[in-house]
Structures are given as C-alpha cells and as structure tokens.
Amino acid sequence: MFTLPEYCAPDFSAPLLQNAPSVRTAPAPADGAAPAGYHATGMYPEYYKVDGVWRLAEKSRMDCVSVLAPDGELRIVEFRNLVQGDSVVLGRTDDGSEGILMHTEGFSAGGKSAEAFAFRTGRSRETAFTRDYDALAGLLRHEKEHGNVVWVLGPACSFDASAKAAMQALIENGYAHGLLAGNALATHDLEGSLLHTALGQDIYTQESRPNGHYHHIDVINAARAAGSIPAFIEQNGIRDGIMHACVAHGVPYVLAGSIRDDGPLPGVYGDVYAAQNAMRELVQQATTVICVATQLHTIATGNMTPSYCVRGGRVRPVYLYCVDVSEFVTNKLRDRGSLSSVPIVANAQDFLCRVAAGLGLPVAEKYDKINR
Incomplete structure (x- = not known):
C-alpha cells in the first residue's frame, strides 16, 4: 500500500536560522530583467525570511527569481515575466545566512547502505526495474x-x-x-x-x-x-x-x-x-x-x-x-x-x-x- 512520505520542515529554532536577517530585495530595473545579485531558484523547497518569519515559496520552479508581491505573496517568476519595479529577492547563498534557505532533506528517509562499496548502484539497461x-x-x-x-x-x-x-x-x-x-x-x-x-x-x-x-x-x-x-x-x-x-x-x-x-x-x-x-x-x-x-x-x-x-x-x-x-x-x-x-x-x-x-x-x- 502506497503512503506519502511525511515532510520534515527545517528546524527554524536553530541559532543560524533564528538569527538570520530578513531577505533583501531590489526593484527589477526593466521588464524582463532582474537586478544585480538576484537569487535564482532551484527545484527543492525554498524558504524566505520575510519580516522575521520563515515562509515557503509554494509554487516553485528552477532557474527563476523570487518576487515579493505587494500583498506579501512570494511568487516564483520567469525572467521574461518580470515587470519593472517588481521586488526581486537578492542573495547568492541558500544556507539561511541571507534569509534564504534551500531545504533538500525534507523527504529524506534517512539511513544509508551498510556497505561502502557495492555493485550496480547506478541505473541502466541492466537494472532490474x-x-x-x-x-x-x-x-x-x-x-x-x-x-x-x-x-x-x-x-x-x-x-x-x-x-x-x-x-x-x-x-x-x-x-x-x-x-x-x-x-x-x-x-x-x-x-x-x-x-x-x-x-x-x-x-x-x-x-x-x-x-x-x-x-x-x-x-x-x-x-x-x-x-x-x-x-x-x-x-x-x-x-x-x-x-x-x-x-x-x-x-x-x-x-x-x-x-x-x-x-x-x-x-x-x-x-x-x-x-x-x-x-x-x-x-x-x-x-x-x-x-x-x-x-x-x-x-x-x-x-x-x-x-x-x-x-x-x-x-x-x-x-x-x-x-x-x-x-x-x-x-x-x-x-x-x-x-x-x-x-x-x-x-x-x-x-x-x-x-x-x-x-x-x-x-x-x-x-x-x-x-x-
């Protein structure tokens, strides 16, 4: 029977995340262009600290930018869809130090193979599917x-x-x-x-x-x-x-x-x-x-x-x-x-x-x- 894995959110009480600053933003200088130092999104859950609160961008995709809308919504926007004046999130790190956290272990089952060396760990035409x-x-x-x-x-x-x-x-x-x-x-x-x-x-x-x-x-x-x-x-x-x-x-x-x-x-x-x-x-x-x-x-x-x-x-x-x-x-x-x-x-x-x-x-x- 299939069951969805439980998601484990980051520990926001950790000192680094608790003391992290809120994200910085800068206006898009022109339609379709991001400001210098923009943050590019990935495929994993990303959290942004906004007004002291960590928030998840719910609709994401890789190679886009994060925009903080006037109503407070976090939007993930393709470069071509940027509008001049959009508040674009800045930051080139994703460890929380700039108010941006990429969480890669949310669905990790934990544990590794007891064997450091093993055959056929890749996936190919010889793999049993x-x-x-x-x-x-x-x-x-x-x-x-x-x-x-x-x-x-x-x-x-x-x-x-x-x-x-x-x-x-x-x-x-x-x-x-x-x-x-x-x-x-x-x-x-x-x-x-x-x-x-x-x-x-x-x-x-x-x-x-x-x-x-x-x-x-x-x-x-x-x-x-x-x-x-x-x-x-x-x-x-x-x-x-x-x-x-x-x-x-x-x-x-x-x-x-x-x-x-x-x-x-x-x-x-x-x-x-x-x-x-x-x-x-x-x-x-x-x-x-x-x-x-x-x-x-x-x-x-x-x-x-x-x-x-x-x-x-x-x-x-x-x-x-x-x-x-x-x-x-x-x-x-x-x-x-x-x-x-x-x-x-x-x-x-x-x-x-x-x-x-x-x-x-x-x-x-x-x-x-x-x-x-």
Whole structure:
C-alpha cells in the first residue's frame, strides 16, 4: 500500500536560522530583467525570511527569481515575466545566512547502505526495474484519488496499437489528469485511430501501406479543415486512441509546436513562450509527472517541475519519472538539475503496456477493438 512520505520542515529554532536577517530585495530595473545579485531558484523547497518569519515559496520552479508581491505573496517568476519595479529577492547563498534557505532533506528517509562499496548502484539497461513498476502502480492508485498525474508523451507512444490502447486505458480509468506532447504524438495517434497507421506503417504489423506517407499530412489537413481536434474526432467517428480519450474524458492537453512540425494540427501552440505558459499551468497542478520517449519535452518539463508541492496545507513530493530506451536521455534529465527524477530504461510500448497491466486494465480488449 502506497503512503506519502511525511515532510520534515527545517528546524527554524536553530541559532543560524533564528538569527538570520530578513531577505533583501531590489526593484527589477526593466521588464524582463532582474537586478544585480538576484537569487535564482532551484527545484527543492525554498524558504524566505520575510519580516522575521520563515515562509515557503509554494509554487516553485528552477532557474527563476523570487518576487515579493505587494500583498506579501512570494511568487516564483520567469525572467521574461518580470515587470519593472517588481521586488526581486537578492542573495547568492541558500544556507539561511541571507534569509534564504534551500531545504533538500525534507523527504529524506534517512539511513544509508551498510556497505561502502557495492555493485550496480547506478541505473541502466541492466537494472532490474520490477520494483519500480510495482511502486509506480501503487503511486498511480493513490494519485487517482488524491493527486494529479500529468503524462508527457513522445510520438513513439502512438506508433504501436497496444501502446495506444494502454495509454487510452490509463486515461479512461482516471490515471491521467493532463497531457503534454507535441504535434507528432497527436497527429500519429489520430492517424492510427482513423487509418490504422502511423507515418504510413500499420500500427500492428509495421508494414508500410501504399501511399502511406500521405496519411499523417492527410490527417493534419482534414483536422485543420475541421477547425479543431475534437471536431475532427467527431466528424470522422473516431472512438479510440489517446486524443479521443482525452477529449471524451475532459483531460486537458497542451501540444507544443516545433520548427520541425508539419501542418500543424489545430490547437498546437506556435509561440514557444505561450506553450511554456500553458505547460507550466498543468505542471503546477501535478503531483506526479511521467515522461515517456521524448527527450526535449522531458527536459523542458523537468526544468519546470519542482520536487515538491503544497496540497491542503501539506507539503508533499512531486514524483517525476523519465522513461526512455536510451540511458543518455534519462541521465541528461538528471544532469540538467532534475535530481529527483526516477529513470526507467524501456521502450514506450513495453512501459505503457506493463504499467496498464500492473493496474489490471483491460488493454487486450481495447487492442481488439482497434483491430476489428
């Protein structure tokens, strides 16, 4: 049975923290620019001493600045969203000495291995991930009732009939509360639902179909003519797939555009900063984020996902999973500062099907429907 770990707040009675000064601030000199000596945020819980009281910034993300609003709220703001005159927190230390404390041990279970030397302490394609799958199933059952799960999916998740069916089942059964993806994931998912292909290949046999290279752009063109993805789904009688499940069950999705995109589909964000704003809105609601087979989207999402959130007045972890067939991708996310991510080396089809099976979802039935 999954239980959330208890959060252990800092001991503010410690002399250093008790005697620490309140934070200093300076006005932003111009829109989109921070003053000299600004404090850059990280992914862990950060406390700021304001008027003699230590306060937690509840909605954070790394590589931003802290702004003390006129109403006393602590806001974590991207540089591009700074407004001239904003009171920006100053300080280059996070040990409390400047009124800023980064708390990295809030969810630490304590204790270390009795062995100073041990084999296979890293995570790679040789790692046994069975325990991780069991833990993820327990987490998802908890989050279905008490949390918010955001999935970040690459197009590989729609290239296979069973992967599509597995993700559809996860959405339909309440294990997804948001989806972040690009034009390709949605395009090939809709192509598979309408034409049983992805990039012109049969989503079960992987055989190329005659003129199959037209399929994805035919789908994009028809969707643009329909005016929206929901309208395209309705007009073409689509009743399966990832996008259909999101539309049918009211799961919000953000499709962020790329310079490589065909079309793109209607609803895809062409402005990168508008896409980032929309992505962050979903991430701020998330308590678990699962990134599957998409390096760039994974790193982008990881950079805006803190290691914690506050729900119902309680500080709890935000769980971040990075799933990819390449160890390079899982390691790169951690190298970019997302140190709390759980890496799983697996291809998209195997991962999604195994997660769905671990939750007892009827993936086989949905797969049969796709192929009838």
